[in-house]
Amino acid sequence: MKFKAALILIPMALLLSGCWDKLELEEQAYVVVLGLDTAKDNNVNVTFQIANPQVGSTDKGNAPNEPPSDTITFSASDILAAKELANSVVTRKLSFAHLRTLVISEEMAKSNLLANVLGYSMRDPELRREINIVVSREKSSQFIHKNKPKLETRPHKYYAFMQQRWRDTAHVPYATLNRYMQRVHGELFLAIYGTTERLAAQSSKDEDSYKAGEIPQKAGDPVQIMGSAVIRNGLMIGTLTGEETRHALLLRKKALAHNFVSSFPDPQNRNYRITLRLIKEKNSKIKINVKKDPPEVDVEIPITLQILSIPSLVNYVSDLNNQKLLKQAVKEELENTSKRIVAKCQKNYQGEPFIWYLEARKQFWTMDEFEQYDWEKKFTEASVNIKYDLKIESFGKQMAPQRIEQED
Template identity: 40%
Template sequence: MKGHVFFIAIAMIMLTGCFDRIELEQQSYVIAVGIDKTEEEGQYNYTYQIANPAVGSAAVQSGPNEPPAEIVTVKGSDILGATNTANSFVSKKITLDHTKIIVISEELARSKDFLGIIQSGSRTPQIRRGVELVVSKESASDFINNNQPIMEQRPHKYYQFMLSRAKQTGIIPNATLHRFFQITEGDADLFLGIYATTMQSDQKDNGEQDQYIAGEIPQRGGSPTQFMGSAVFKEGQMIDTLTGEETRFSHILDKTMDMKDFLATMPDPVKPDFRITYDYSQKQSPQIDFTYHKNKPSTIKVEIPFQIEVIAIPSLVDYSQNRKGRQKLRKAIIQRFEEKTSAFIEQSQTQYRSDPFYWSLYARPHFKNIKAYEKADWHKKIYPNAEVSVTYKMDKLEFGKMINDSKINEVRD
């Protein structure tokens, strides 16, 4: 009797166990998912970029002509459901565990249906919270197909390096799925998605660095894919794009986003024909003071401590060795930043009527409960009418390794 019970117990464990066991080689790992609109209502084209494990592995010699990834597109109504359809021509189980990015065509992102489709991404545990949302100018399937990196051929490596470096320089936002739902469901603020394209169109050659969105950067050679700027989402729907520079300002003003430092240029305050290149870095997060007034505009005071290291002064104006010069440069930099930031904030207040800086976080403590906060209405009342003042505080102005420039008169005699 005792033996029987034992046997049954073992059999139960054996039979119920292993039910979700799956060998590694029986799965296909999707690195990027693309979603496009179709003519039919409720049907979308899903594009899966599946990594080829044999490429780049030292242990196994792959055929020389094997591509680093297989790209398939199927029609379906949601991300997971479409994977089963795709299995009619993909040999292994399609797994979304290692998905790095979800690419959405701009057309779809601007439509009302977008929120409904991306919703299924939050339902399945397969798609991580950290998956990045990329909005492509062209259709997502074109974007994934045209994206042929030259050096990092394996797609997961390419996206990993590409996105993390672009984020460090601040030209693209931190656009995880988690953040998307957080902001959308918070019903305040704007979500910034990464804007990218493989189509190079109407290149801008206006000299100002980083005032581009993807596709506008003049480029020769290299991979055709450009990640630049961001797609602005309001209430789960894309409404506009921001340039790389504007994305940077959102980085600067948003405590929840992380940016290392970036290089930028500005007109030389003494000789405006030349430009000065500097390295902007921010060691501390900005100070944001929000004061809520019920019947008059609320005030938001932002103080941003930052540091500048001047890298190039092609005009050879001596800013470093005299106090006046330094003062002038300091003023010019601060003024430029303040002007640009104020303009950007004003644009967001009038045009978007909401902010991409996640500032509603600082308004929330002023309300007793969620109802009161929702009634005050960030989108419609608080933010668009708020009085925002931005001050930049320069902690440090450095002039690099060599302080003196070459004396042009002495060199050329």
């Protein structure tokens, strides 16, 4: 019996195994950045930035004069059609296996074509849902061509490192293709906002109250990425600054950016600002009462503070009264800013990017009841109470900085 089974299985293994569909690395062209722009006749201009695997590797000696990447643009009905068209020009087979970044122009983000193009393109198994979405003020092809970072030779490394920095600073949201598709109907979706264009720079004491293009920068990389693009029903309807984006993320139950640095006015000397590290170790407490009309939303956000610098040299270390004053001032500043952002979303954007709808949905037995309730409309009239629960953890390693005496 065993001998007969072996006679059957061995020929099957020989027939089913093989390497008929294998491709060597040098036969493939890896797209690391994809760009989308509007075109005529409901077509899309698709830009492919293709990485050169030899540049930046130990094999660079075989290609000393080759560029780190090649960028080409094709006009087609969607991404998959443009990919097939590109395969007739590029000598190697295009692959999305290493694609991490999708750049969409603001014009494209405001068109009805975007949701359809992204929805149908996700049928390609290589187009992963973890791709980060960046909305650029200018055309995406211009954004990709102008982005030439000096410290990173390989383009995919630049975006990989920047995505980690975005999580550290919380100036931009965590925006992936999967999250976009989840919130394409009804809920607000926040996408990363970037540009290579410079607007009239206006210096501000508040270092995170900028959007991309407004940061007062001299020299360095041309790309600025800060703030978020607000998308509703697949269409871009506005933008948020870096500060507003931070608070939108803090108001969510779970925070991906668990700590970041920010400055606040010194309550004892308004000519100075105190730099703090804000740490969110626990989830926010969100309670929604849908039985009231309008509904009531209570949000409590636990934050641990670390004092990093006190330029005014006011004694906040040993003076408990000063500590209490500082804590109250930071609490009021955070609560007032969060309330302004909630009011802006209620009035201007007619929706909420705080993912509170998940908490509201728990109050209903069925999805039909929740949909009939129309949470997005109810949110615009909701009474929102925001409370920050602050705790000062430390004042740094140097408890009492050296005071510099001014000579008369």
